[in-house]
Amino acid sequence: MMHIYLYSAGHISNQNPLSDEWFTEPIIYNKRYTRSLEPDFSAYIPPALSRRMGKALKRALVTALHVVRQTGIDKPDAIITGTGLGCVENTEKFLTAMLDNNEQLLPPTCFMQSTHNTISSQIAVYLKCNTYNSTYSHRGTSFDSALFDACMQFELGEISTALVGGHDELTPDYFRLLDKISYWKEGEISEKILREGNTEGSFAGECSVSFMLGNKSRRDALCEIKNVELLYNPSERQLSQAIQDILQSNRLRLQDIDMMLAGINGDKDNDSIYKDLHTAFFPDKPLLWYKHIFGEAYTTSGLGLYVAATILQKASLPRHLVYNVGAKTSRFNNILLCNHFRNKDYSLILLSSCLD
Amino acid sequence: MTNRIVVTGMGIITGLGIGKTATLHALLQKRSAIGEVKYLQTIHKEIPASEVPLTNEQMYQLLTVEESQICTRTALLGRIALREALEEASIYTKRPKRMAFISGTTVGGMDKSEQYYRHFLSDNTRNPYIEAHDCGATTELIAKEYKGDFDMMTTISTACSSAANAIILGANLIKTGRQDAVVAGGSECLSKFHFNGFNALMILDKQACKPFDAERAGLNLGEGAAFIVIESEQSAKERNVVPICRLSGYANTCDAYHQTASSPNGEGAFLAMKKALEQSNLHPHDIDYINAHGTGTPNNDETEGIAIMRIFGDNIPCVSSTKSFTGHTTSAAGGVESVISMLALQHNFIPVNLNFSQPMKELSFVPAMQSKTTRQLKHVLTNSFGFGGNNSSCIFSQTEL
Numbered sequence: 001m002m003h004i005y006l007y008s009a010g011h012i013s014n015q016n017p018l019s020d021e022w023f024t025e026p027i028i029y030n031k032r033y034t035r036s037l038e039p040d041f042s043a044y045i046p047p048a049l050s051r052r053m054g055k056a057l058k059r060a061l062v063t064a065l066h067v068v069r070q071t072g073i074d075k076p077d078a079i080i081t082g083t084g085l086g087c088v089e090n091t092e093k094f095l096t097a098m099l100d101n102n103e104q105l106l107p108p109t110c111f112m113q114s115t116h117n118t119i120s121s122q123i124a125v126y127l128k129c130n131t132y133n134s135t136y137s138h139r140g141t142s143f144d145s146a147l148f149d150a151c152m153q154f155e156l157g158e159i160s161t162a163l164v165g166g167h168d169e170l171t172p173d174y175f176r177l178l179d180k181i182s183y184w185k186e187g188e189i190s191e192k193i194l195r196e197g198n199t200e201g202s203f204a205g206e207c208s209v210s211f212m213l214g215n216k217s218r219r220d221a222l223c224e225i226k227n228v229e230l231l232y233n234p235s236e237r238q239l240s241q242a243i244q245d246i247l248q249s250n251r252l253r254l255q256d257i258d259m260m261l262a263g264i265n266g267d268k269d270n271d272s273i274y275k276d277l278h279t280a281f282f283p284d285k286p287l288l289w290y291k292h293i294f295g296e297a298y299t300t301s302g303l304g305l306y307v308a309a310t311i312l313q314k315a316s317l318p319r320h321l322v323y324n325v326g327a328k329t330s331r332f333n334n335i336l337l338c339n340h341f342r343n344k345d346y347s348l349i350l351l352s353s354c355l356d
Numbered sequence: 357m358t359n360r361i362v363v364t365g366m367g368i369i370t371g372l373g374i375g376k377t378a379t380l381h382a383l384l385q386k387r388s389a390i391g392e393v394k395y396l397q398t399i400h401k402e403i404p405a406s407e408v409p410l411t412n413e414q415m416y417q418l419l420t421v422e423e424s425q426i427c428t429r430t431a432l433l434g435r436i437a438l439r440e441a442l443e444e445a446s447i448y449t450k451r452p453k454r455m456a457f458i459s460g461t462t463v464g465g466m467d468k469s470e471q472y473y474r475h476f477l478s479d480n481t482r483n484p485y486i487e488a489h490d491c492g493a494t495t496e497l498i499a500k501e502y503k504g505d506f507d508m509m510t511t512i513s514t515a516c517s518s519a520a521n522a523i524i525l526g527a528n529l530i531k532t533g534r535q536d537a538v539v540a541g542g543s544e545c546l547s548k549f550h551f552n553g554f555n556a557l558m559i560l561d562k563q564a565c566k567p568f569d570a571e572r573a574g575l576n577l578g579e580g581a582a583f584i585v586i587e588s589e590q591s592a593k594e595r596n597v598v599p600i601c602r603l604s605g606y607a608n609t610c611d612a613y614h615q616t617a618s619s620p621n622g623e624g625a626f627l628a629m630k631k632a633l634e635q636s637n638l639h640p641h642d643i644d645y646i647n648a649h650g651t652g653t654p655n656n657d658e659t660e661g662i663a664i665m666r667i668f669g670d671n672i673p674c675v676s677s678t679k680s681f682t683g684h685t686t687s688a689a690g691g692v693e694s695v696i697s698m699l700a701l702q703h704n705f706i707p708v709n710l711n712f713s714q715p716m717k718e719l720s721f722v723p724a725m726q727s728k729t730t731r732q733l734k735h736v737l738t739n740s741f742g743f744g745g746n747n748s749s750c751i752f753s754q755t756e757l
Contacts, residue, residue, distance in 0.1 A: 079610070085490055086513065091549075095473060098552050103399050111553030112615050112743070115462055116491065116513035121744020124612040130627055133610035133746055134521055138511040139492035145510040152528050177476050177486045232457075232509040298490075344496070345509065 004154050005214055005221040005354060007073075009306045010066030012036050012059040012208040013294050018066050020310055023318060026293045029203070030188045033175050034295050036206040045126075052109070053122075054089040056169040059208035060119045061126060064163055067212040068127070070220075076212065077159035078132040079120050080150050082143035082166045084298020086116035088174050119167055132159065140263075140341025141230060142166065143209075143302035147349070148228045154215055165210040166302025175204055183296070185266065194266030194292045195323070202265035205295020209302040217354065222309040226250050226334075227350040234346055243281060243336070246350050257282055258331045261308045263301060263339045264323055265291040270340075277338060278324070286317060286327040288335075293320070301339040305349065308335045312353045359531050360589040362599035362755060365445025367437040367541075368695045370580030370682040371406030374418075375440055380699050383707045384727055388681045390564045390576045396546045397471075403560050405546060406578035406683030408433060419501070426484045427497055428465040430581075434498035434543030437581035437691075441539060442502060445585035450595045452537035452587055456508035457499050458526050459583075460518025460542030462687045465489040467547045498543060498581075508535065513687070515742035516649075517608075518542045519582065520690025520750055524606045526586050536591040541583035541691030550686065551577055557616060565652030567677035568661065568723040570714035575651040578683020582691030584698075601701050604735065604753040605636025611745025617655050622663030624747035625649075625739065629667050632737065632749040640668045643751070644731055645706055647697045647738040650677020650723075651684050660739065661719040674724040680710035690740035690748065697736040698752050704733050 014034040015022035027037075036059060041050045044062045053061070060081070068074050094110040112118075117135040124133050132153060136145035143166030150162040170178075178184065185193065185201040194202070213225065227246045234242065247254065260282050262274035278287045290307040294300055311317055315332040322328075337349040368375065371389025372382040382389070389406040396407065415432040416423050419439070427435075442448065447455075465488040472482035487493060495511040508529070512521045519542025526538030554560050554577060561574035592599050609631065611624025618624065633640060649660055657677075664672060678696050679685075685692045700707055709723030734754050741747045 083513075084492065094553065095470060095549060098470070098548065099473060103548065103552050106552055106556040108553070108556040108558075111550075111556055114553070115515045115743050117462075117515050117742060117744050117746055118615065120514075121610065121612075121615065121742075121746055124610040124745065125614065128612050130610050130612050130623060132608050133514075133612075133744075134525075134608060135513050135746075136510055137491035137513040138495065138509070139490060141510065142492065148510075149525060149528075152532055152534075155532055156528060173477065180476075180480060180483050181486050230508050230510065232506050345492075 002155055003215055004151055004225040005218060006223050006225055006309050007212045007214050007218055007221050008067040008070040009209065009211050009222065009309060010063040011303060011306055012038060012063055013303060014205050022293060023310055026320060030190055032184045032189055033204045054087050054113055056087045056167050057113060057119055057122055060165055060167040061123060063208050063210035064123045064165060067210045071212045073161050073212055074127055075129055076161045076163040078150060078153050078162040079124050079129060080134050080146040080162060080164050081120040082136045082146035082299050083116050083119060084137060084139055084142045084168050086137060087114050087118050088169055088171050090114040092171055092173055139345060140298055141345040141347050143299040144230060144339060144347035148230050150213060151225060151228045161214045163210060163212055166299030167208045168206060168297040168299045170204055170206050170297060191292055197266045197268050197271045200267055202267050202291065202296040205297050205300060207297040207299045207303055209306055221354050223312040224352045224354045226352050229348045231346040233344050242348055246348060250350060252334060254281060257334050257336050258329045259286045259288055259335045261288040261304055261335055261337045263291055263304060264289040265296045273340060273343060274338060286329050287323045288321045289323040290321060304337055304339060308337055308351050312351060315355060361527050361530050361586050361603045362589050362592050363584050363586055363601050363603060363698060364592050364597045364599055365441040365585035366695045366698060367440025368582040368692060369408055369433055369436045370685060370692055371408055371578055372681060374436060376699060380703060382681060384705065386708060386710060388564060388710055390683055396548065396551060398548050398551055400555060403555065403562060404564060404576055406576060407546060408579055426488050428488050428494065429467045429545035430461055430463055430494050430543045431497035433545055433579065433581040435501040437583050438498055438501045441583040441585050446597050451504065452591050452595060454507045454535045455537045456529055456535045457506040458510055458522040458538060458540040459495040459498055460512045460522040460687045461491050461494050461544055462513050462515050462518060463544050463547045463550055464491040464494040466549045467545050470548050514746040516686050516689055517740040517742035517746045517748045518687035520740035520748040521608055523690065523694060523750060524608055524748060527603055527606055530586060530588050537585060537587035539583050539585050542688040543581035544579060544685055544687040546577060546579040559653045561652060564711050565680055566711040567650035567652040567680055567709055568657050568716060569712050570716045572652045572654060572657055574653050576683040578685045580682060580685040580688045580692050582688055582695045584694060599755045601698055602753045602755050603750060605632040605751040607631030607635060608748045611747055613745055615744050618659040618745065620659065622659035624745045625660050625663035625741060626666050628747040628749040629663065629737065632751050636751045638735055641671050642735050643673050643737050644733040645700055645736045646673055646675045647693045647736065648675050648677045649739040649741045650679055652679060658718050661716065665720055672721040674706045675721060676707055676709035676724040678707045693738045694750060697738045701733050701736050701752055701754065705729060
């Protein structure tokens with residue numbers, strides 16, 4: 001039987017970078033726009049090199065190198081990235097120069113580093129890795145698609161290790177653009193406002209998260225990835241069926257799922273489906289959220305995987321991650337992750353503990 | 357391979373025209389689409405390209421899409437190609453049980469974003485196009501052409517190999533039994549953004565490109581879209597559709613050398629072709645035609661040529677770059693060139709390489725100049741390489757083999 005283990009995770013986000021301090025002491029923001037707290041890049045990449053890189057690429061490379069160091073796997077069999085917007089900083093620089101200078105005297109480096117696949121390919125160049133390399137850019141399921149592909153490569157027997165990441169930067173200009181189309185709430189943000197979810201929008205974050213996966217058991221593994229499913233525009237019935245299929249294929253009963261982790265972000269149109277699913281399937285189990293801490297970015301679902309994996313590894317559930325106040329669990333065996341974008345693109349991920 | 361994968365439909369639009377028939381005729385008549393830029397609003401009129409000879413308004417009409425609907429040029433091109441592919445595969449007559457849509461793009465909605473960017477920043481007149489900018493939005497806009505629901509959808513963006521990797525993902529979805537059929541390919545319109553980007557990199561030829569020629573001086577950009585319907589042999593049988601051919605092998609590798617240059621010995625290209633051959637259980641001498649990536653840049657054609665020599669040795673099959681017809685359709689290229697390769701297989705001809713006159717001293721072969729072939733084409737290989745060394749190869753074979 002095939003196993004996929006999550007060996008290591010590393011993040012750069014609005015929480016302290018490359019650390020799991022958020023687990024016990026999350027930094028709470030009340031702003032609509034939070035940016036990533038950056039680590040000392042020079043601990044990972046030579047300054048001469050990192051100066052030439054845009055934020056998204058620099059952060060991605062550092063989180064990737066972090067999990068490479070943690071695991072000692074420096075030549076993964078696949079490098080797969082999800083990014084909703086790609087390298088926005090360089091895209092904007094080139095676009096603005098093009099418009100300002102009327103298509104003349106343009107900086108080629110910005111263009112070179114503007115393509116979405118810059119991240120996966122530059123990680124490969126850095127690691128000198130000739131293996132499978134791909135990039136997904138599909139809105140709120142960009143990361144989920146990358147993880148899905150990795151799992152399929154394992155299943156096909158093509159790979160035994162994979163470096164999978166989700167990376168999105170949000171520049172001030174892109175924040176403003178998305179603000180115009182109601183991505184972000186007005187005024188101050190609070191946990192209360194997000195929990196109530198009576199209004200449109202969420203608050204903005206940035207995300208860079210990398211994982212090393214492998215098919216051999218390791219003592220330091222965080223958890224096991226049992227299933228990743230992607231669905232498009234499913235009916236309620238299809239969604240229920242998909243959940244039941246996942247349980248069945250893993251010989252689990254409904255009551256074996258100890259927690260459900262969802263992409264609740266305070267947007268009224270976004271959140272209701274999660275609450276409905278929770279009520280229908282796991283009403284007495286904790287419903288977990290994480291976007292109230294990390295904010296919303298196209299690939300924040302990658303941080304969701306990291307949060308759920310950390311809970312399983314530590315076999316502990318901090319109160320601040322529980323959406324349905326008061327819900328508790330004494331078991332830390334299985335978590336079902338549900339993510340959707342605009343009620344169209346869905347992902348379902350099943351994680352299991354690999355503690356004895 | 358237990359789950360044999362067959363191709364049951366294809367759709368294409370490029371500068372050569374709308375649909376497979378127009379494409380086939382242009383290829384046989386050796387009529388290139390590369391010429392002066394007419395539709396793209398650029399100051400660089402001195403640089404040729406291959407444009408789809410339709411305005412956006414004409415495409416709206418052709419598709420009978422209401423003009424009030426937001427649609428970018430990439431999405432319009434994609435819809436036209438998708439429509440043809442769905443029709444040929446009789447999707448509406450009998451839908452496969454489970455069917456996914458995988459599309460590749462990099463430019464996405466940039467054609468509108470670059471036009472309206474000042475408005476995005478300063479007023480609210482063009483706000484609906486903000487949401488149409490990203491790659492995933494483009495896929496969803498293209499998918500609207502299908503009057504039904506796909507069971508799964510995602511978007512690949514590996515620059516110029518995006519569509520090839522969409523086909524590869526699709527094949528793996530079928531192989532693992534997750535889907536019965538997948539519509540896969542890519543779409544990309546010309547944008548000022550990447551036209552200027554390639555120009556800044558100084559890799560655009562001011563004349564028609566000359567792939568595999570000693571005097572080659574760069575590529576010409578093109579626009580287009582192509583989608584193919586792949587499905588399990590079982591699904592095609594159940595739906596009673598006749599396969600066009602088989603997708604017998606494919607591979608994705610990384611050159612891991614440089615963001616815009618390929619390694620001197622074409623390692624990534626070599627590995628992609630080698631692994632695709634291994635997967636198809638074929639020997640190099642089984643391949644009858646290679647549709648090369650062949651951009652026409654000094655760097656690509658030399659390293660790809662070397663990689664071909666490393667694989668095929670003294671027995672190099674016909675090789676051509678049809679980018680001399682269509683221009684480099686970037687993210688769509690893997691789809692466009694898969695369709696061209698399958699047309700070659702279906703109609704038994706070699707798509708020629710235009711504008712060749714001087715052999716490259718680094719290579720032991722010259723590109724194909726003659727359409728006629730005495731050989732019955734059985735297996736064709738197509739290469740798609742992207743920025744950052746995202747290299748992929750696909751092999752299409754006659755169904756009965």
